Amino acid sequence: MAPRQASELAHRLGREAEAVCREYLSAGRRAGNYWLVGDVRNTSGRSLYVRLKDSAKGPAGKWTDSATAEHGDLLDVIREALGLVEFKDVAEEAHRFLSLPHPEPEKTRMPTGRVPGMAVGSPEASRRLFAMSKPLPSTLAAIYLSGRAITSLEGITALRYHSRCYYRPDEHSPTEIWPAMVAAVTDLSGRQTGAHRTWLALDGSAKAPVETPRRAMGDLLGHGVRFGAAGDVLAAGEGIETVLSPRQVLPHMPMLAALSAAHLAATLFPATLRRLYVIRDRDPAGDSARDSLIARAASLGIEAISLTPVEGDFNDDLRLHGADALRAVLKDQLHPDDMRRFLMG
Template identity: 60%
Template sequence: MTGHGRADAGDLARRLAEQVEAVCRHYLSAGRRYGNYWLVGDVRNTAGRSMYVRLHCPSEGRRAAGRWADAASGEYGDLLDVIRESCGLLDFRDVADEARAFLSLPHPEPRPVSRADHPAIDRSPSGYTEAARRLWVMTRPLPGTLAAAYLRHRDLKRLPDSTALRFHPTCYYRPDDDGPTETWPTLIAAVTDLDGTLTGVHRTWLAADGSGKAPVDVPRRALGDLLGHAVRFGVASDVLAAGEGIETVLSLRQVLPDLPLTACLSAGHLAAMVFPPLLRRLYVVRDDDPAGDHALETLAGRARDAGIDLIALSPRLADFNDDLRHLGPAALRAILHPQLAPQDVARFLETAPP
C-alpha cells in the first residue's frame, strides 16, 4: 500500500461498512441475506453459503459490520478485500478507485510520499508469526495476575495446568481508526500447531482492575499464523472437544477437567482445524449463529471422510460460559451428560471432582 493508501484504507472500509448490505448486493450478488449475515459461497462471489459477512452485530458494535470469514477456506477480511477479490484486482490503488466509484467519492489529490508511509515492518505471514513469538517472550505466568482475576470473574476458577495462557501487564492496543496507541493489561493465549510449536497469539485486552474487557472497540485480536492451529488445553489423543472461543472451551474445563480442549478462535478456523492423528471422536462446542452452523456442517463432512465420530455440544443459553455463570457447574454437568457418548460420561464426567 503506497502513498495515501494506508490512511485511505481505514476511511474507505468504514464508509463501505456503513453501506454493508448494498456492498454485498453489488459485489456478492450470488448470495443472500440471512438475519444479520450475508451468506455466499466465497469472496469471489461463488454461489453457496460457507462465507458470511456481518451486516449488524449489536454485541460488537458498529465496527464489526463488514467483517467476513469463510468457514470452508479460513479466509477473512473486510469489505475492501471483498472488492479486491470479487473484481480480481491486485493493486490497492485500483481497489481504492473501485471503492470510491461505488461510494461516489472524488479521487484525492496525490501527496508526497514520506518515510512514514513505508514503516520498516515485515507484514508477511512469517513476519506476523515472529512478532507473535516476540510478544509471547515478554509475558509472565498467569497465577496472581489481572488475567487470572478476569477469568475468575467469568467463573473460570479451574484454570488449565499448562502454559497456554499468560499475562502481559502493558500490551499495546492500536485502534482501527488510527487513533493514539494505548496500553492495557492483557490475557495472552498461545496458538500452536499439533507439535506444540507457537505459530501465533490471541490477545484479550482487559480493564485496569481485571473485572472485564478493556473499554476499546475491538478487545480481542489474534496475531500470527492461525489457519489449522489453535489454543490447546491438554494433549489430544482419541477424544477432543473443539470450539471457537477460549472462555467457551474453558467453561467445559470446569466440569470436564481431563477432556482435551482446543479453542480455534473463529468459526472459519474451527471449520479448518487440523485433526490430531489418533483422533476418533470429536466434540464440537457449537455457537448458535449462522457462522457456527456452517462451521459444524463443514467439520461434519471432513470428520466423516476421516472416519471420525463427530458430536455437537449445545448450550442451554447463548454459550457454555453463560450456562456456567448463570446456571452453575451442577447444571452445566446436567446439560452435558446426555450429550456425551456413554463411555465418555464414565471417562470424563463421572470421575471429575465436583
C-alpha cells in the same frame, strides 16, 4: 522517523539511562556505572550491560550482550522489552516515557518501520509477545476469567498475562497501553504459530473499553489455542471462554479454541483422533462451522458429536446456571466411555 530524529531520541533516553533500565529492564540491577541484566528481553541474569553514564568507552544508553555479541541503544531496549514490531510504536513509547509530545506524522515515510526480518503480526512476533508475558495465576487475567466463572486454571499453560500490551485502534490513532490476556496459537506439533490478545480493564473486571478488545496475530488457519494434548479425543470450539467453560467440569479432556467460526471449520485433526466433540455456539455462524467440521471429520472416519449449550454458549450456561447444571447438560451429550473417563463429579 528520520535517522537524525531517532538519534536524538536515543540521546535523550541516554540521559535518563538508569530510569529507562528500571522501567524496561526491571529484572536487572545497577552495578557501578552499568545496569546488568540477562538479556534485552528483561530476563534475569548478568550477561547484558547498559552504560549508565557517558565515558571514554562510549555514550550512556549503549548496551552489549556478552553472551550473544548483540549491541544497541535504549530504543532497542524498549522495542525488545515490550515486543514492539513497528518503529513508530517504539518512538511513541519513548516519547511517552520522556513526557514529550508525540511526533508529528511525516509527510513522506518508509512503508513500514519493522524489526528486520519480522513482519507485522508474524509468528515470530507472536512468539515474542507470549514469551514476554507471565503465567496466568494471580494476575488480572485470572481475575477476568474468574468474573466469567472460570476459576479452575490448572494446567492452562496456553494462556499468559501481559501488563502493558499495546493496542492501536487503527494506523492513524495513537497507541494505547492496556493489560491483556495473551493466548498461544499452536499447530499439531505444538509449535507456536500465532497469538490472541484479549485486552482487559485496568481492574480485570471486564474487557478493556476499546473498539476491538480481541485480536489475533500470526498464522491461525487450522491451528488453535490448546488446552491439553489431543490423543484419541478432542473437543473444539470457537472462543477461549466458551471452551474453558466445559473444561471446568471436564478438566482432563483435551480442548482447542479455534478463535472464530471460520477457523473452527478449518481445524486440523491429529492422526490419532477417533472422536471429536464440537462445542457449539447457538448462532448461524456457529451452526455452519459445526456442520462443516462434523462433515469433514466423518469423511475421515472420525466420530463427531455436537455439544449444545442451553443458552447462547457454554460460558452463558456456566455463569447463569453454575457448574453442577453444566455438568448435567454435558453428561447427557457425552459418549458413555468419555463420561466415565473425563467427567468430574
